[in-house]
Amino acid sequence: PEPAAAACSPKKCGELNVTYPFWLEEKGQTPCGSPSFQLNCNGSQALLSRSMFGGYQVVQVFPENSSFIAVDNNLPLDDGCPPWWFNISVGIGLGPFVISKKNRELLVLDNCTKEATPPGFNRTGCANESFYRLGGEYGSHRELADLPPACCLSVVPVLGFQDGDGYIPSMSQGFLLEWTVPSDDCPKCEASGGQCRYANDGTGFSCHCSGDVYPEKCGELTKIN
Numbered sequence: 001p002e003p004a005a006a007a008c009s010p011k012k013c014g015e016l017n018v019t020y021p022f023w024l025e026e027k028g029q030t031p032c033g034s035p036s037f038q039l040n041c042n043g044s045q046a047l048l049s050r051s052m053f054g055g056y057q058v059v060q061v062f063p064e065n066s067s068f069i070a071v072d073n074n075l076p077l078d079d080g081c082p083p084w085w086f087n088i089s090v091g092i093g094l095g096p097f098v099i100s101k102k103n104r105e106l107l108v109l110d111n112c113t114k115e116a117t118p119p120g121f122n123r124t125g126c127a128n129e130s131f132y133r134l135g136g137e138y139g140s141h142r143e144l145a146d147l148p149p150a151c152c153l154s155v156v157p158v159l160g161f162q163d164g165d166g167y168i169p170s171m172s173q174g175f176l177l178e179w180t181v182p183s184d185d186c187p188k189c190e191a192s193g194g195q196c197r198y199a200n201d202g203t204g205f206s207c208h209c210s211g212d213v214y215p216e217k218c219g220e221l222t223k224i225n
């Protein structure tokens, strides 16, 4: 259905200004844009509607370089001890998002057979023996050769943490995601004084300039309406 353009203009959810390509879902309103960027405002938290258990909170968006910081509320943010450890990337699933290489890796080992702490790791405070340490650039653990083979490895992207701070606060700070669609026309549109919106079919791009709609930027030869 054709989205109601006025109702889709920038909105606020908690501390977050929700702007293109993100959009806020509202009861009884036709969708404004791409489902991947659909947000559900839970009073104060903007949650990605199409993420695992709707638990990914968007806390900061950088439209200028197509990236945002999200907190995974499915992680054990209070005590750092989940019922089981898993790789966070599993929860993102399909969609236009990739976990940025600007993140570091929080490496967690559990279910190890040997009692001793694996070298370089610190013990978590959890009931069942598990160990953590801060790794390198996100994705780099595949080159690690020194992981104890018996242990189960889980990888969580974090922005990093100081030695001694522990890993729990770093999970609450979130991690950086980058998007690859839907359009890189937005900076051009904003520079020309326009507002970025989805096109009328709800997927493409359009630039709104005081009443007129253009495909890329204000003042183009071709108008959309």
Ligand SMILES: *[C@@H]1O[C@H](CO)[C@@H](O)[C@H](O)[C@H]1NC(C)=O
Binding pocket: 015, 017
């Ligand atoms: C959100 O938008 C309002 C109004 O446009 C602006 O005053 C405020 O600085 C913005 N906040 C952030 C965090 O960008």
Ligand SMILES: *[C@@H]1O[C@H](CO)[C@@H](O)[C@H](O)[C@H]1NC(C)=O
Binding pocket: 042, 043, 044, 045, 073
């Ligand atoms: C909704 O927000 C409240 C606090 O504002 C929080 O306690 C609750 O867990 C949130 N619900 C979800 C599903 O995140």
Ligand SMILES: *[C@@H]1O[C@H](CO)[C@@H](O)[C@H](O)[C@H]1NC(C)=O
Binding pocket: 062, 065, 066, 067, 100, 102, 176, 178
């Ligand atoms: C985008 O810019 C923000 C603010 O400067 C920065 O923190 C973030 O790391 C940048 N994202 C990427 C993918 O470079």
Ligand SMILES: *[C@@H]1O[C@H](CO)[C@@H](O)[C@H](O)[C@H]1NC(C)=O
Binding pocket: 082, 083, 084, 127, 128
């Ligand atoms: C801890 O280990 C016990 C026995 O191996 C298992 O039954 C239990 O589910 C584990 N609990 C957690 C939180 O991993």
Ligand SMILES: *[C@@H]1O[C@H](CO)[C@@H](O)[C@H](O)[C@H]1NC(C)=O
Binding pocket: 085, 086, 087, 152, 153, 154, 155
């Ligand atoms: C997490 O991913 C790594 C490879 O990236 C894999 O070796 C490991 O078994 C995965 N762990 C879990 C708990 O799925």
Ligand SMILES: *[C@@H]1O[C@H](CO)[C@@H](O)[C@H](O)[C@H]1NC(C)=O
Binding pocket: 111, 113, 152
């Ligand atoms: C933990 O290790 C035992 C054997 O040492 C294995 O049977 C079990 O499946 C492992 N559990 C997980 C969650 O990997």
Ligand SMILES: *[C@@H]1O[C@H](CO)[C@@H](O)[C@H](O)[C@H]1NC(C)=O
Binding pocket: 121, 122, 133, 134, 162, 163, 164, 165, 166, 167
């Ligand atoms: C690991 O434990 C040691 C000794 O308690 C401490 O000095 C170090 O800062 C800890 N590292 C991390 C990443 O917490």
